[in-house]
Amino acid sequence: MDQHSLFPLPEADAVPAPQPTPPEHARVMRPNREQLQWMARDLDAALAQGHPARAIWDFLERRDLSAFYGSIRAVLDGPGRPTTDPQVLLAVWLLGTAEGIGSARRLARLCDEHDAYRWLCGGVPINYHMLADFRVAQRAALDDLLTQIIASLMAAGVVSLERVAQDGMRVRASAGAASFRRRDTLEACLQAAREQVERVAVDGVHPEIEQREQAARERAARERLARVEQALAYLPEMDRKKEAQQRSYTKDKRAKVTEARTSTTDPEARVMKMPDGGFRPAYNVQFATDGAHGVIVGVAVTNAGTDAGQASPVVEQIARRTGERPRDYLIDGGFATREDITALETAGVTVYAPVRLPRNKAEAERYARRWGDSPEVASWRARMASSAAGAVYRQRGAIAEWTNAQARQHGVTQLNVRGLMNATSVMLLVAVAHNMLRCFRLST
Numbered sequence: 404m405d406q407h408s409l410f411p412l413p414e415a416d417a418v419p420a421p422q423p424t425p426p427e428h429a430r431v432m433r434p435n436r437e438q439l440q441w442m443a444r445d446l447d448a449a450l451a452q453g454h455p456a457r458a459i460w461d462f463l464e465r466r467d468l469s470a471f472y473g474s475i476r477a478v479l480d481g482p483g484r485p486t487t488d489p490q491v492l493l494a495v496w497l498l499g500t501a502e503g504i505g506s507a508r509r510l511a512r513l514c515d516e517h518d519a520y521r522w523l524c525g526g527v528p529i530n531y532h533m534l535a536d537f538r539v540a541q542r543a544a545l546d547d548l549l550t551q552i553i554a555s556l557m558a559a560g561v562v563s564l565e566r567v568a569q570d571g572m573r574v575r576a577s578a579g580a581a582s583f584r585r586r587d588t589l590e591a592c593l594q595a596a597r598e599q600v601e602r603v604a605v606d607g608v609h610p611e612i613e614q615r616e617q618a619a620r621e622r623a624a625r626e627r628l629a630r631v632e633q634a635l636a637y638l639p640e641m642d643r644k645k646e647a648q649q650r651s652y653t654k655d656k657r658a659k660v661t662e663a664r665t666s667t668t669d670p671e672a673r674v675m676k677m678p679d680g681g682f683r684p685a686y687n688v689q690f691a692t693d694g695a696h697g698v699i700v701g702v703a704v705t706n707a708g709t710d711a712g713q714a715s716p717v718v719e720q721i722a723r724r725t726g727e728r729p730r731d732y733l734i735d736g737g738f739a740t741r742e743d744i745t746a747l748e749t750a751g752v753t754v755y756a757p758v759r760l761p762r763n764k765a766e767a768e769r770y771a772r773r774w775g776d777s778p779e780v781a782s783w784r785a786r787m788a789s790s791a792a793g794a795v796y797r798q799r800g801a802i803a804e805w806t807n808a809q810a811r812q813h814g815v816t817q818l819n820v821r822g823l824m825n826a827t828s829v830m831l832l833v834a835v836a837h838n839m840l841r842c843f844r845l846s847t
Contacts, residue, residue: 446525449518455843456519459497462839463490466551470544487527492537494523500836505814505829507535538828539820545831550724552838553700557725561845566694566795567729569701569717569738570803571710572810574826575817576672576684583664583674583684589635592667596628627667630821634670638663669821675708686818686826690834691717692806694733694798698841699806699834700724704827710737714754715746728752733799741780748779755796758787809837 450456468490477483498519499510511531513520556562584592603624641663666672672684687708691701701717701724714734722728732752739756747754760769770788772781786792813833818826 446518446522450522454519454522455501456494456498456523458843459494459501459839460523462842463494463497466548468493468544468548470547471541473544474540487529487533489537489541491524491527492529492534493541495520495529495534496538496832497836497839498523500813500832501840503812503814505819507531507538510534538832539825540828542824542828542831545828545835549699549702549831549835549838552835552842553698553724556696556698556838556842561696562693562698562700562725563695564693564700564721564725564727564729566731566733566798566802567691567700567721568694568733568799568802569689569691569714570735570799570807571687571689571713571737572807572815573675573677573685574688574815575677576666576669576686576826577818577821578666578669578672578684580674580683582666582668584634584667585662585664586635586638589631589638589665589667593628593631593635596624596631600624600628630670631667634665634667637665637670641665671706671823672821673706673708686823687713688810688815688826688830689713689717690803690806690810691721692802694802696841696845697802697805697809698838702827702830702834704823704830706823710735711740712743714738714743718747718750718752731755731795733796733802735799741775741777744783745777745779748783753786754783755787755792755799756783757796758784806837813837 471489471493475486475489477485495510495514499505499513504510504513508531510520511529511534514524514529515521553562557564600621603621644663666684669684672686674682675685675687677683677685687705687710689701689703689705689710690699692698693700701721703713703717703720705713707713714732718728718732728750729752732747732754734754734756736757736759739754739758744754744756758769760766761773770784772784776784787796810833813836815830815833818829820826820829
């Protein structure tokens with residue numbers, strides 16, 4: 404007998420679908436940001452043992468940083484408030500540069516919010532003014548630190564100077580194209596700047612303006628006056644260059660030489676042709692890189708729009724840092740001037756650079772000796788005719804262009820400082836960070 408027929412079960416009623424809970428009826432834990440909390444926080448435990456911040460601090464601990472402390476006037480058992488340790492500021496800048504951060508304001512925010520930067524600070528006060536002033540004021544100390552790093556790498560056999568490549572890169576300046584003014588406009592700006600300085604000084608301190616804000620206004624007015632005066636001082640030099648340009652143009656040249664101008668924002672910046680073909684205010688940054696492991700051994704910043712004449716000064720800088728000159732020096736055609744080639748070859752440096760074909764000349768005459776060539780230049784032309792020299796020169800791109808790409812990864816796309824000296828400080832910091840990362844990579 405069928406069991407189901409003996410004990411029939413009632414059919415189950417259909418279960419209704421659950422209705423969504425209204426937000427006002429939901430029981431949730433809402434944030435209470437006014438409640439006081441006691442939190443035990445250990446900065447050292449918050450940062451992983453393998454974090455780059457720890458490696459940067461250990462790297463600086465093994466360096467002689469006495470040059471960074473020379474300007475501190477507050478000493479032990481003496482008057483004055485203690486200042487933030489320069490090693491902390493340097494470590495923050497190195498970590499920021501390695502991560503492509505070049506803004507002092509952004510670094511100051513990270514020192515409040517990010518565990519790695521908070522670990523480097525260790526509770527000492529830091530603000531963006533302090534960071535910005537430190538970077539441009541420690542040019543000599545950064546130069547000395549770069550020399551120390553190169554010397555240690557040479558002692559370890561990492562840097563050999565057997566083959567060094569140099570290249571220039573145009574970096575956008577902290578000035579707009581509209582800031583370049585002619586003489587008449589500059590003189591009007593100078594008069595307006597002087598009146599502004601007098602007006603701010605006469606007004607004095609207003610009750611509704613804080614003393615700190617008033618001091619900032621006075622400082623801004625004085626700085627603008629100084630920039631305009633500097634721009635006027637550079638005009639005669641620009642006039643001479645324009646006159647030389649005008650003389651070099653032939654009658655069939657359609658290019659027009661305009662009146663000389665300088666910038667009221669950054670008087671030392673010059674309008675240069677950029678990699679994209681446009682013309683913008685920029686600086687010419689030169690890096691010399693050792694071919695063995697990609698270590699930067701020379702840094703220079705100029706406002707010349709061409710690389711001509713830049714090779715010999717950088718080689719002398721390398722000799723000052725290391726005590727010796729490179730054996731082979733790889734440069735592109737923009738550097739290859741007779742004067743530089745003669746000076747380098749005379750100093751024992753073998754130059755590898757492409758030889759330009761003269762206008763209206765056959766290809767067979769490319770490497771022939773020309774009128775006015777020194778014996779060193781003639782020797783360079785004959786050497787570059789060989790396939791072996793061509794093979795050596797082709798290594799230039801892998802060495803120098805790679806360094807330029809690394810610099811852009813470190814945030815070198817546009818300068819946020821003004822003046823040649825300040826731009827040099829920034830590039831020295833980039834070179835120190837680059838070589839520090841190379842040390843980390845080689846040590847592993």
